Amino acid sequence: MGERPIRVLVAKPGLDGHDRGAKVIARALRDAGMEVIYTGIRQTPEMIVEAAIQEDVDAILMSILSGAHMALFPRVMELLRENGVDDVLVAAGGILPDEDIPAIKEMGIKGCFGPGTSTETIIQFVKENVQPERLATEV
Amino acid sequence: MVTLIESEAPVATRYLAQLHQHAGKAHIIGITGSPGAGKSTLVSRLVRELRKREKKVAVVAVDPTSPFSGGAILGDRIRMLELSGDPNVFIRSMASRGSLGGLSASTRDVVRAMDAAGYDPIIIETVGTGQAEVEVMRTAQSVVVVVAPGMGDDIQAIKAGILEIADIFAVSKMDKPGAQQTVAELAMLLSLDPNRKKSSWRIPIVKTSALKESGLDELADRLQEHRTFLHESGMMETREQRQVQSELRALILQAVSHALTEAVSEDEWSSLIDKIIRRERDPYSVARELEARIGLQQS
Numbered sequence: 082m083g084e085r086p087i088r089v090l091v092a093k094p095g096l097d098g099h100d101r102g103a104k105v106i107a108r109a110l111r112d113a114g115m116e117v118i119y120t121g122i123r124q125t126p127e128m129i130v131e132a133a134i135q136e137d138v139d140a141i142l143m144s145i146l147s148g149a150h151m152a153l154f155p156r157v158m159e160l161l162r163e164n165g166v167d168d169v170l171v172a173a174g175g176i177l178p179d180e181d182i183p184a185i186k187e188m189g190i191k192g193c194f195g196p197g198t199s200t201e202t203i204i205q206f207v208k209e210n211v212q213p214e215r216l217a218t219e220v
Numbered sequence: 221m222v223t224l225i226e227s228e229a230p231v232a233t234r235y236l237a238q239l240h241q242h243a244g245k246a247h248i249i250g251i252t253g254s255p256g257a258g259k260s261t262l263v264s265r266l267v268r269e270l271r272k273r274e275k276k277v278a279v280v281a282v283d284p285t286s287p288f289s290g291g292a293i294l295g296d297r298i299r300m301l302e303l304s305g306d307p308n309v310f311i312r313s314m315a316s317r318g319s320l321g322g323l324s325a326s327t328r329d330v331v332r333a334m335d336a337a338g339y340d341p342i343i344i345e346t347v348g349t350g351q352a353e354v355e356v357m358r359t360a361q362s363v364v365v366v367v368a369p370g371m372g373d374d375i376q377a378i379k380a381g382i383l384e385i386a387d388i389f390a391v392s393k394m395d396k397p398g399a400q401q402t403v404a405e406l407a408m409l410l411s412l413d414p415n416r417k418k419s420s421w422r423i424p425i426v427k428t429s430a431l432k433e434s435g436l437d438e439l440a441d442r443l444q445e446h447r448t449f450l451h452e453s454g455m456m457e458t459r460e461q462r463q464v465q466s467e468l469r470a471l472i473l474q475a476v477s478h479a480l481t482e483a484v485s486e487d488e489w490s491s492l493i494d495k496i497i498r499r500e501r502d503p504y505s506v507a508r509e510l511e512a513r514i515g516l517q518q519s
Contacts, residue, residue: 085227086291086315111291116315121298128304132297135311137223 087115087211090138092129093122094157097147102174102196106142109200110207126156130164139211140170142203150177150185158188168212174198222312225329236329243335246342247447250360252385255348257368258392260299261430262439263345267303269436270341278310278339280330284347285315292316296345310339316347328359328467341443357385358466361459362446364388364439367406369399383409386423388442394429403427421449479514 091107093100100122107117118136120128133141145153154173161169172192173185182193192206224232251266253259260281267277281296292315303309312334314327327344334342346356356363365386370393389410391403406425424442428435450456484492495501 085223086317088223107293111286111293112289114289114291116285116292116294118294118297118313121295121301128301131304132311136294136297136313 085216087140087207087216088118088136088138089115089140089142089207090118090120090129090133090136091142091144092120092124092132093144094124094126094129094153095145095147095149096123097145098122099146100144102146103142103144106144106174106200106203109204113204113208115207126153126160129157130160130166133161133169134164134166138169139215140172140207142207143171143173143175145173145175145177148176150175151181154185154190155188158190168215170207170210170212172203172206172210174203222330222333225333226314226317226326228326232329236332239332239336243332245338246331246335246340247362247443248331248335248360249341249343249443250346250356250363251343251366252346252356252363253348253366253392254368257348257366258430259345259348259366260296262366262390262392262428263296263343264300264303265428265430265433265436266439267300267309267343269440271306271308273440275341276308276339278312278334278337278342279345280312280314280327280334280342281345282314282316282327282347285317310334331359358463361450361456362387362443364390364443366390366392367402368392369394369396369402387421387446388439389423389425390428390435390439391425392428392430394427394435395431399427420453421446421455476514476516480510483514484510 089110091103091110093103103119107119110117118132118138120132124132129141129143132138141157143154143157150173158171161167161171171190172194173190174194177185177193177195185193191210192203194203194206225236251259251263263279263281267279270277279300281294281300283292283294283296285292294313294315296313297311300311303311312330314330317326331342331344344356344360363385365383365388367389369391389406391399391406393399403425410423410425426435426439426442428439450459492501492506496503496506
């Protein structure tokens with residue numbers, strides 16, 4: 082008793098406009114009963130963190146295909162820390178070279194999902210990794 | 221906090237009861253209209269105009285929840301990107317979570333929290349269904365109905381519900397062909413309204429174009445005038461009474477609905493439903509029985 086829907090922010094940081102993947106994910110999460118805030122392409126880390134705070138999301142999924150992930154992801158994580166956001170699940174998808182993945186995980190980004198990942202895997206990942214205390218409606 | 225309210229958590233009610241003391245200062249504006257009429261874009265531009273006037277603005281944007289999965293895609297922020305980075309603008313997306321009438325059940329409470337936090341005005345953007353968004357009337361003080369040109373039949377649909385709830389009409393996309401005609405048709409509809417002469421508030425039609433960034437200052441002015449009018453004419457009190465009444469009713473109905481969920485198990489529901497379908501029982505006596513169980517008097 083007393084669980085609310087999971088709220089997820091799907092965001093595309095950086096300059097590439099390939100948002101098909103992000104839209105597929107957004108749609109799949111919606112169909113899995115989540116509330117998805119989709120903010121579109123060309124988001125700065127500042128915009129992503131601001132949206133995450135105002136919308137009080139449980140998870141942030143970032144998709145990036147431009148290769149700028151090593152510049153943008155650390156900034157997002159830094160801003161989250163600066164704003165005291167420490168209980169939000171962060172995951173990434175898109176074109177992320179294998180050799181970068183350890184460094185990405187090091188930043189606190191829990192999941193990395195490349196092309197070909199089934200939407201089922203991502204739904205499962207979000208459900209299992211969102212902080213359960215966040216979803217409780219009784220204190 | 222807003223998350224707790226939206227979840228209708230029991231603890232939120234305690235906070236809200238305290239917040240009630242601090243709320244009541246903000247001008248609450250409802251923006252409604254058909255899907256694609258340009259509500260989000262208009263809201264975004266209106267907020268920018270209000271920011272020029274040094275207002276601290278909150279936006280509550282409601283998008284529909286899927287009745288099948290219970291999930292939702294909340295995309296209103298996409299059209300409000302120009303507002304990001306401004307600490308005096310707070311945007312919150314809400315899913316309608318099964319509620320009809322263009323708002324979610326807890327929108328009113330979220331607005332109350334923002335009101336208490338000192339945001340003024342607070343803009344509520346409804347789900348675009350194009351009809352029966354009367355719910356917004358029970359929460360907002362000034363209602364703006366957005367009408368896009370080139371939807372001839374839309375005017376027909378508007379005749380019924382929406383015409384009565386509008387305090388201000390905003391015709392969007394004035395840069396598009398046919399916009400003047402839409403304005404003319406609206407003006408004609410308004411002139412047909414028999415109550416128009418009785419009321420001292422003449423519903424203005426504001427021509428806006430987000431593309432050309434025109435009409436937004438006028439819209440902000442008209443909203444301000446409407447607020448002044450509400451206060452001076454005593455209409456604000458009437459509206460508040462109506463709003464409190466509908467809120468109390470809603471709270472009581474909610475309690476009844478919760479009590480019913482508590483008192484009747486899923487299994488019992490299905491067995492009762494089965495019996496009614498097989499004509500072993502009738503819906504009226506079953507309803508009576510359940511009413512009595514949750515403590516409602518039998519009449």
